[in-house]
Amino acid sequence: MLCAFRCAGRGIAYAFASQRNLKIQLAVAALAVAAGLILGISRTEWLAVVLAIMVVAVSEVVNTAVESVTDLASPDWHPLARAAKDAGAGAVLLASAGSVAVGLIVFAPHLLALLP
Secondary structure: OHHHHHHHHHHHHHHHHHOHHHHHHHHHHHHHHHHHHHHOOOHHHHHHHHHHHHHHHHHHHHHHHHHHHHHHHOOOOOHHHHHHHHHHHHHHHHHHHHHHHHHHHHHHHHHHHOOO
16 A cells, blocks of 8 residues: 555656646645635635646646656657647646636635725
8 A cells, every 4th residue: 555655656746847837737726725825715615726726736647647658659759649648638728727717716706805
């Protein structure tokens, strides 16, 4: 069991070290958490924010795995390799768009309430 956690940690560390977008996404997630703390969002809103953060992070780590396996299996350009990489990137884009929607739904009312 400990070995499984170690392997998973290495995978997450690899994705974080090799993927600039994951670093950006986690920085934005930290800003969302800070905004949630400052604005005092509700428990339900926290649930939505945490789930959105996790969906984006998970999709980026899975996309990293898809890219790594694709590069191993097809070091030369191939249309199926491109399709696999594009689909993985598309999953991240969908997750990110969904997280932006969650952010707007959660944070906009709190921010609008601050306006005079």
